[in-house]
Amino acid sequence: xxxxxxxxxxxxxxKCPLWQVARQRKKFAGFVLLCVFLQLPYLTGCGVFPKADxxxxxxxxxxxxxxxxxxxxxxxxxxxxxxxxxxxxxxxQPVREVSLRAQVEGRLLNLQADVGDRxxxxxxxxxxxxxxxxxxxxxxxxxxxxxQSEVTRAQSQVRDAQAVAEQARAELRQAQADAxxxxxxxxxxxxxxxxxxxxxxxxxxxxxxLSSAIAKIxxxxxxxxxAQGRVAAQRAxxxxxxxxxxxxxxxxxxxxVVVAKVSEPGNLIQPGGEVLRLADFSSVKVVVPVSExxxxxxxxxxxxxxxxxxxxxxxxxxxxxRISPAADATARQLPIExxxxxxxxxxGSGLLARVSxxxxxxxxxxxxxxxxxxxxxNKSTGASxxxxxxxxxxxxxxxxSQNQKSSEGTVFVLTGKGAQATVQSRRVQLGTRxxxxxxxxxxxxxxxxxxxxxxxxxxxxxxxxxxxxxxxPKKQEQR
Numbered sequence: 001x002x003x004x005x006x007x008x009x010x011x012x013x014x015k016c017p018l019w020q021v022a023r024q025r026k027k028f029a030g031f032v033l034l035c036v037f038l039q040l041p042y043l044t045g046c047g048v049f050p051k052a053d054x055x056x057x058x059x060x061x062x063x064x065x066x067x068x069x070x071x072x073x074x075x076x077x078x079x080x081x082x083x084x085x086x087x088x089x090x091x092x093q094p095v096r097e098v099s100l101r102a103q104v105e106g107r108l109l110n111l112q113a114d115v116g117d118r119x120x121x122x123x124x125x126x127x128x129x130x131x132x133x134x135x136x137x138x139x140x141x142x143x144x145x146x147x148q149s150e151v152t153r154a155q156s157q158v159r160d161a162q163a164v165a166e167q168a169r170a171e172l173r174q175a176q177a178d179a180x181x182x183x184x185x186x187x188x189x190x191x192x193x194x195x196x197x198x199x200x201x202x203x204x205x206x207x208x209x210l211s212s213a214i215a216k217i218x219x220x221x222x223x224x225x226x227a228q229g230r231v232a233a234q235r236a237x238x239x240x241x242x243x244x245x246x247x248x249x250x251x252x253x254x255x256x257v258v259v260a261k262v263s264e265p266g267n268l269i270q271p272g273g274e275v276l277r278l279a280d281f282s283s284v285k286v287v288v289p290v291s292e293x294x295x296x297x298x299x300x301x302x303x304x305x306x307x308x309x310x311x312x313x314x315x316x317x318x319x320x321x322r323i324s325p326a327a328d329a330t331a332r333q334l335p336i337e338x339x340x341x342x343x344x345x346x347x348g349s350g351l352l353a354r355v356s357x358x359x360x361x362x363x364x365x366x367x368x369x370x371x372x373x374x375x376x377x378n379k380s381t382g383a384s385x386x387x388x389x390x391x392x393x394x395x396x397x398x399x400x401s402q403n404q405k406s407s408e409g410t411v412f413v414l415t416g417k418g419a420q421a422t423v424q425s426r427r428v429q430l431g432t433r434x435x436x437x438x439x440x441x442x443x444x445x446x447x448x449x450x451x452x453x454x455x456x457x458x459x460x461x462x463x464x465x466x467x468x469x470x471x472x473p474k475k476q477e478q479r
Contacts, residue, residue: 069463072423074414074470075371075452079363082432082439085305085356086297088288088336092308092351094279095339098254099262102128102269103247110265113276118345119252126275130248137241144234151227158220165213172206179203256280259349279349284342285321286353289333298323298336298357305356306340308347316340318355364431365440371452372438373410373425409438412458414449423451425460 106128113125179199186196260277263269286306290298302320318340327334338355340347409430412423431439444450449471451458458464466472 069465070454070456070458071467072412072451072455072458072464072470073453073467074449074472075367076471076473077365077367077440077444077446077448077450079446080366081358081363082366082434082437085358086290086294087354087356088290090286090288090338090353090355092284092286092347092349092353094256094259094281094349095283095285096254096256096280097259098278098280099274100125100250100252100276100278102250102273102275103271104128104133104244105271106130106132106248106269108263108265108267108269108275111261111275113252113258115258115261117258119256119258119278121252121255123252124249125252125258126250128248128250128269130245133241133245133248137238137245140234140238140241144231144238147227147231147234151224151231154220154224154227158217158224161213161217161220165210165217168206168210168213172203172210175199175203175206250275252278254278254280255282257345281342281345281347281349284340284347284349286318286338286340286355287335288338288355289328289331290336292327292332292334294357295323295334302357304338305358306338307354307356309352309354311346365444365446366437367411367440367444367450368452369433369436369438371411371450372430373412373458411444412451412454413444414451414464420463421466422461422463423458425458 109127109129111126113119113123119125179196179202182191182196182199185191186193256278258276259279262274262277269275298320300320300323304318304320306316306318308314308316318338320336321339322337324335324337407430409428410425411428413426414421415424416422426443428443429441431441433439451464454464
């Protein structure tokens, strides 16, 4: 067997076994480690380790007066709205949707638009078979020509009657002249009485003939008016038939997009039958059901924020355009319509929309609930209500009516800087609590520094040390 003269010699003695050499080496290493650990306190005190590591062990340091200063996390009071926005989900819809329907019966000959095509108002999109309507128009025009010939014939008869009346008027004048001359001759005794009476009778006959001719003129004129009335009626019938013929061409009533094709070419379309469905996407509306309990917080014209899952990084501002007066009797919810702009026509129909109604409340100072000190803790920490730096004002009547559940609490406000930093307890009026935050109705102003967290209970007027997590005005400006 091999021996050894020195534990850590390169060449062990041939008289010492190998296992014995290894055992001696382990004992020597343990002795060295023991010596190092015994010297650690002295090495720390001499500054061998960094100062930060040495200070990491205790949670507080001694004040100049001999006490220990408590490390606190300080925050700056800021105003905000504690109530979270009301969020509802709905689906996008076009602001207007219309159906292109046939007004006359006919077979659909062709469609000039398909789903997804953009169309303009007045653009021809479909055509129906109008052969029957064309025949009706031709027949009506032939009837109009016949009626117009009747008017011409009636007008000719009126002219004939007028000529007869003029002749009768001339004959009457001649008969009256003859009767007057013969009456004069009879008076002078030149002719017999019978000749004078015959002339007077002829004059009366001429008068009756003239009256009859004038009456015939009126009758013929009435016939002309009747014929002209029939012509006007026929013209109206032709115009109506031509209008029905124009219905064979189906034009777009709006500017928008074709969203559905209901019928195919070759189908027989009845009056009122739907052919295409069009939608106006110049703006988009979202209808969301809102609880009746939240209705008082929403008004027409109110701005809302809309987020679409299809455009995750885009938030659109919309407006409440309609509040339905009828609520669902079961769910007690009212449909609220929100309209959002869509000038680039990127937003389609049926997209999931998340609508956020911003709360209509006044921003107030909010602080974490961890900054509040309970009444029992105040007693245990010795926080005195005497010698405060400020007095908490009482809430106004309006604030009290708005938040009847408000209560009072205590916070520690930071005064002084650096080594002179101290805390003062202050009573504050509390408002709504939510998500670990609480509203301060009075007693703390925005911009003041307060203790958000502390490792141990604080006392009024106690000197404190700010932790690295504390907020300072300089940090707030950088942020």
